[in-house]
Amino acid sequence: MEALSLNEFEQGRYLSPRSPIGLMSRVYKYVLPEVRECLHFWRQDAEGIPDPELRKQALASIETKQFHCEGGGIYAAGNLSMRHILIPLIVAYQTISDYLDNLCDRSTSLDPADFRLLHQSMLDAINPKAEPVNYYALRSEQNDGGYLHRLVRKCQEMTACLPGYAAAAAEIHDLAVLYTDLQVYKHIRPELREAALKEWWAVEGKRAPHLHWNEFAAATGSTLGVFMLFLASCDPRLSTSKAASIRAAYFPHLCGLHIMLDYLIDQDEDRAGGDLNFCNYYDNTDTMLNRIASIVEWARKDVQNLPETSMHRMVIEGLLALYLSDPKVSEQREVRSVSKRLMRRSPLTRLFFFVNSRWIRKHMY
Template identity: 50%
Template sequence: MKVPTKPWTLLYKIQQEVLPDTRHYLSEWKVKADKIPDDELRKQALSSIKEKTFHCEGGAVYGLLAGQERKNIIRFIVAYQTISDYLDNLCDRSTSLEERDFRMLHQSMQHALTPGEEPVNYYRYRQNQDDGGYLASLVLTCQNILKDLPGFRSAQDSMHQLARYYCDLQVFKHVEKNKRVELLENWFARHKQEVPPMTWYEFSACAGSTLGIFCLAAYTSNSLKTEEVNIIKNGYFPWVQGFHIMLDYFIDQEEDRKENDLNFIFYYENEEKMVQRIKYFKEKAELSIRNLPDWKFHQLINKGLIAIYLADKKVQEDKKLKRTSKRFIRFGGLSTLFFYLNKRVYRQA
């Protein structure tokens, strides 16, 4: 099955193949979430599906790289992203601010990438416990898909590495407010040799994306050599993932300001510096993408990311954000403009 390399063929395949499959699998998880016995866990599970559907829809585009395994890869991506969004809700609106609680919850994301690992009580350190097997079911779904993919064993360590970055970030950014920055700075100090020169908050952004995991998962549909795995991982981490999450935080600025939540965009000295650095990440992402198989597809995804985020109503309803967003659209080029104008495919199709 041919991988799309033009904006219009990509949009067509998203409409015809990706979105229907994604929504089908999400609807199955919604039915399970609706049966969660604990009121709070049920509320957060349903909310994460309702409010963050577009995370699954965006991630599921990588299913187009998987040929005959497309449906399986989309099913994996939906399950894994649903874990991520559910845990994000639990941590954002947590009755606990304990590091051990958040780390225990996020152990599920490592277990999901480890076929044969038995799910445990991920709610061990919190009051709300009974999810009727919801989280364990998500974990086992991921395991059962990955274990049969020809390239998974070759890619597993790299997928775990990206998941560790992600889980560490989620733990440190959700503890007590007065501890967050120090924990993140110390964490960055332990890993700064693993990435090009950047700040602690930019590294945090690079860690906060699941795109590299999804990309690797898609390519495990075929056998992979170690060097191929490294090319794919390095193609996405740090630059593409960092660019992705910076856009995410860019559109959340007003909401995070009201809620007094951590937002990495706030640490830039001014708006001009922020725009320059996001543009720099975008340019470095384009260079790293050039090394990937199917690089034209990945380039389209990178350009489409700008459109997806900037078409968000948070931007459209905020004059200042909308003004800045036009600069991002310009440096995204014609493909970004095309995706931006066709934003209904992502939001309303």
Template identity: 65%
Template sequence: MRVSHLSGLVPKTPVRLMFRVYKYILPEVRAELNRLRVIAEGIPDPELRAQALDSMNGKQFHCEGGGVYAAANLKERHLLIPLIVSLQTISDYLDNLCDRSTSLDEDDFRLLHQSMLDAVHPDAPLRDYYALRTERDDGGYLHELVSTCQTCVRSLPSYDKVQNDVAELVGLYRDLQVYKHIVSERREPQLLAWWEQYRHRYPGLQWNEFAAATGSTLAMFMLFVAASDEGLSDEAALAIRDAYFPHVCGLHIMLDYLIDQEEDRIGGDLNFCNYYSDQSAMVERIGDIVYGARRDVQTLPHWRFHRMIIEGLLALYLSDPKVRMQADVKRVSRKLMRGSPLTRLFFWGNSVWIRMHKS
């Protein structure tokens, strides 16, 4: 197997990883978010401005978590951090717009998410992503996010090796966002019909688990890191995509839905944790996904880094304050944390610390 040019750059221990996170990643992610926040504060349309600022303030940890991938190649973090933060901010902003939308128009949601596809195509023209909705004047905010991504991917030396995989993942992400936000009685039928196109490729998954996996940006971020390696091969790029999707990605979003159950119930939002027969079945299936994620990343170079990502995901989500406020989720969390390795407990403590010092 070809030796990755990232060898010697990727942190191999939790302490080394967190040193980089505290010293470089968190300050630079927060600086990039502050730059974007200034632009968002100047958005002329009050609804778009409110959703842009709310997505940044309420989902800052998404960008911070994604930024951890830049710790795998600090030499290229000047590209990786703005790229990861801008793409994740597009995702969070549009999720807010669709969740609390004044529209239930499938075409509107698809056009909005065209911005995410354009962001990962370095030569795609910018377009009017708001053309099918009432609120349209964002003062160039979404174009700034797309343009930042395009500038960064253009500078990644091996982006041509990962572009098709990234675009496929973004396409799946867009489909999910469209189907889960349309009028409520059409959501499940559309999602099930969509699943029929892919179920032969993922026979070990249930439809809700596949849908959850498509909602994750983690595989995209890892492919960006891989593309910062000038010696990346097509085979290595494909191996990363297959190691991350569906299990690592699925774990990411199932944990997100797990802690958001009460919030989604109140908001009338679709939640993929509600499609199990009972809590025991849900715990068992999430446990299976954890096992699959660990097994899959074992095939990759620097597998210890990817294992740290998996343990960090469990620690980050299960230490969230939302868990304590939901008795059922607290019980599930205890079961999932039972027998946790020291690595996960280490990341648990760091997750709590970072939340307490988030600005």
């Protein structure tokens, strides 16, 4: 597959959506159908996994976390002329993330070396020259019939088609390393998790000293910074300094908002499953609310200096709308209270995305 010429790229640049209506029209017409087509392909692939446990977790990750790929697919709306690369890339990378999260959350292993080897696949996926290895070597389940390798290869194939990828590769790798570290430390034996995460934060947290350890950890768990850099890599003129500024605009605040909202609505679910939840480390609900509200404001300031600022502001409002409209909110009294307070005096953009999020859940699932 050939990359677009400079002239073709220029013709696609102005297509970046400027308004919520423009963005959602692209989501309905292009993003959702094409993301679901990609997911259908990977679902069929996963059905052929020989090992029953690996097959179960691969299928469950697609069935229960489809909206992760759909949300990530929003970035393909930023350059429709490159969506034939961006959508398969985002879906494959997010599918690896969701599959491995399931494997680690419901793991038959508590070995950090096993978790790190599994997530080496995410580092290999963003390096077109990497040679996939046996990512299951340290666990009993082995035979996925090549499923994870095919996901990695698809990512490598697509990144190789992005004309500006070389300029963004180091920033993408940095975010992927942080993501891998988080997944290792948050899935080890429960009594060791908090200490391991705080020890890690003592080293890496200097990047954002104003964030609490749980907030920094949450920020490393988002793939949105990687997806934005995939979009930026469509530009053959992307420089390393521009890529660094994009990463800084997304990490840690916008990425942190993404995952803190995810944990906010999953509190009951994580409690039942014995999973770590970063919203449980605040002294009280008011503190949690105030910190999330602060992260929202920091994220808004961060994206002001990016080109196509309106799209990034829409991402922030869309995140709030998507998570706060989730049915899980109404089932949790404390979360419902926090949601109402965060939605109070919402701008029209957030309310627009809130209504659309509810409509999509009701009519498209």
